[in-house]
Amino acid sequence: MDGRTEHPRRDRGRLRTILVIAWHLISDPDARCQGFGATSVTSRPPARPATSSASSEPSATRSPSRPQPSPVATGHRCPFRSAQRTLPPARLRFDFPFSFPPRTRPAVRHPARGMKQSTVVARRNQVQNNEIQEEYVSTNVREDAAARPPGAKPADPPGVAPDPADGRVQQMMDLLHGAIITQLLVVAAEFDIAELLAEGPLPVSELARRCGADPQALHRVLRALAAQEVFREAEPGVFTLTPLAETLRVGAPGSVRAWTRFWGLPEKLQAINSLAHSVRTGCPSFTHLYGTDWWSHLAAHPEQAELFNDAMGGLARRIHAAALESCDLTGVTRVVDVGGGHGHLLATILPRYPHMRATLLDQPSVVVGAKAVLDKAGVADRVDLVGGDFFDGVPPGADAYLMSMILHDWDDEQCVAVLGTIRRAMAPNARIMVVESIVPEGNVPHDGKLRDVIMMALHPGRERTEAEYAALFAAAGLRHVATTSLASSTGLLVARA
Numbered sequence: 001m002d003g004r005t006e007h008p009r010r011d012r013g014r015l016r017t018i019l020v021i022a023w024h025l026i027s028d029p030d031a032r033c034q035g036f037g038a039t040s041v042t043s044r045p046p047a048r049p050a051t052s053s054a055s056s057e058p059s060a061t062r063s064p065s066r067p068q069p070s071p072v073a074t075g076h077r078c079p080f081r082s083a084q085r086t087l088p089p090a091r092l093r094f095d096f097p098f099s100f101p102p103r104t105r106p107a108v109r110h111p112a113r114g115m116k117q118s119t120v121v122a123r124r125n126q127v128q129n130n131e132i133q134e135e136y137v138s139t140n141v142r143e144d145a146a147a148r149p150p151g152a153k154p155a156d157p158p159g160v161a162p163d164p165a166d167g168r169v170q171q172m173m174d175l176l177h178g179a180i181i182t183q184l185l186v187v188a189a190e191f192d193i194a195e196l197l198a199e200g201p202l203p204v205s206e207l208a209r210r211c212g213a214d215p216q217a218l219h220r221v222l223r224a225l226a227a228q229e230v231f232r233e234a235e236p237g238v239f240t241l242t243p244l245a246e247t248l249r250v251g252a253p254g255s256v257r258a259w260t261r262f263w264g265l266p267e268k269l270q271a272i273n274s275l276a277h278s279v280r281t282g283c284p285s286f287t288h289l290y291g292t293d294w295w296s297h298l299a300a301h302p303e304q305a306e307l308f309n310d311a312m313g314g315l316a317r318r319i320h321a322a323a324l325e326s327c328d329l330t331g332v333t334r335v336v337d338v339g340g341g342h343g344h345l346l347a348t349i350l351p352r353y354p355h356m357r358a359t360l361l362d363q364p365s366v367v368v369g370a371k372a373v374l375d376k377a378g379v380a381d382r383v384d385l386v387g388g389d390f391f392d393g394v395p396p397g398a399d400a401y402l403m404s405m406i407l408h409d410w411d412d413e414q415c416v417a418v419l420g421t422i423r424r425a426m427a428p429n430a431r432i433m434v435v436e437s438i439v440p441e442g443n444v445p446h447d448g449k450l451r452d453v454i455m456m457a458l459h460p461g462r463e464r465t466e467a468e469y470a471a472l473f474a475a476a477g478l479r480h481v482a483t484t485s486l487a488s489s490t491g492l493l494v495a496r497a
């Protein structure tokens with residue numbers, strides 16, 4: 001055989017070898033992982049941030065025996081959108097004019113779906129690229145459904161983290177972090193940061209020196225609060241007040257400083273942390289934890305009672321008093337504030353009605369604290385302080401009975417009992433004025449729906465709807481005659497005998 005006849009045969013053999021190698025490379029996923037596929041891809045899923053890939057899962061949380069699928073091989077699937085899948089890369093289609101010997105390597109199963117890899121490849125070569133993608137999705141959906149027990153949800157590929165770009169995940173994180181924000185505010189109130197900034201911006205080192213804090217820790221607290229628009233970092237390390245931060249100042253209009261400090265009370269927090277107990281049993285977690293009710297606990301802990309009475313006083317002066325503004329009390333000569341605390345509500349009402357006299361009824365340990373408040377408002381000489389239990393009786397003969405934030409502390413039976421006591425004591429044309437958070441029906445956002453959870457943890461009571469209050473009045477032999485301020489966080493209900 002001479003060289004001229006040998007060369008074409010050798011060339012044909014080489015060409016065939018090259019084509020066989022090329023075909024194996026095209027259909028071999030390992031070759032693609034090494035970069036080959038990148039040159040032949042015609043469409044790809046959108047690029048994802050690195051953190052969303054399976055490899056971003058912290059190694060400590062991975063099961064050593066659990067295989068970690070390559071995000072390239074499986075395609076990414078957001079666990080919150082089970083129907084939506086990102087397609088794996090599609091490749092160019094090659095048509096070979098001659099047949100190849102059958103491949104002998106074992107069938108590779110598609111890592112995430114259990115499909116034979118060879119089946120996937122064969123299907124891909126039957127149709128155009130866009131058709132390939134549709135086929136891939138529908139085949140996998142069918143195979144997923146076939147493998148699942150009836151009614152079971154589609155399983156997520158193991159090790160795939162939620163997509164951090166998903167707004168719902170961030171929204172949930174923000175909700176969860178609400179507990180941290182509460183504590184940041186408690187710290188700001190306890191260290192009186194807003195008061196220290198009243199004169200103008202201060203470097204955090206100076207703030208820390210004045211309030212006795214660690215400068216770095218305080219900086220981190222203020223940085224986190226500045227991100228919530230409470231304080232502002234005017235320049236690096238220098239903080240200033242904002243309108244929101246102003247409300248943490250003592251005596252500022254609408255100050256919530258006392259209420260914020262009350263949120264730092266460990267027993268209250270512990271009761272709310274144990275909410276699951278209340279949900280399981282329907283009883284206040286506070287009683288379960290401390291073996292006593294909230295009012296007896298406060299009577300035994302005067303420093304906590306002071307925190308509570310200050311907090312309620314702040315709300316009474318602004319929010320509870322505002323609920324009464326729609327009500328003309330000109331004809332009222334004698335009012336009884338039932339459970340009136342330290343008298344903050346009377347201190348705002350009496351100056352507007354010079355001929356009105358009042359009786360403040362509360363627990364003996366509480367009424368003693370009212371004198372200073374009423375003195376300061378210049379109305380102490382028109383108020384009788386009575387220490388007692390409103391379940392036992394209330395001062396008779398008045399033409400208006402105020403109950404501000406009382407009924408929400410008690411269950412229905414207890415509410416009917418105290419309302420009945422008042423009905424029997426009141427003058428013939430008298431009215432009962434109930435100031436409460438009136439919860440709207442349905443999904444409307446309302447402060448009362450969250451305050452209700454405090455009631456659940458601390459008391460046998462709850463926040464109620466207008467209809468529920470009307471039912472309580474009826475059960476106590478009273479008529480519900482009016483409701484005002486339903487839209488605001490606190491409203492007024494009026495009942496008569």
Ligand SMILES: C[S@@+](CC[C@H](N)C(=O)[O-])C[C@H]1O[C@@H](n2cnc3c(N)ncnc32)[C@H](O)[C@@H]1O
Pocket residue numbers: 295312313315316320338339340341342345361362363366388389390391403404405406409
């Ligand atoms: C949530 S505070 C409301 C205080 C005030 N009315 C206000 O609007 O801020 C409930 C008040 O009811 C008082 N209280 C609780 N049980 C009582 C009882 N059995 N007899 C009299 N007062 C009681 C508490 O001492 C407390 O001052």
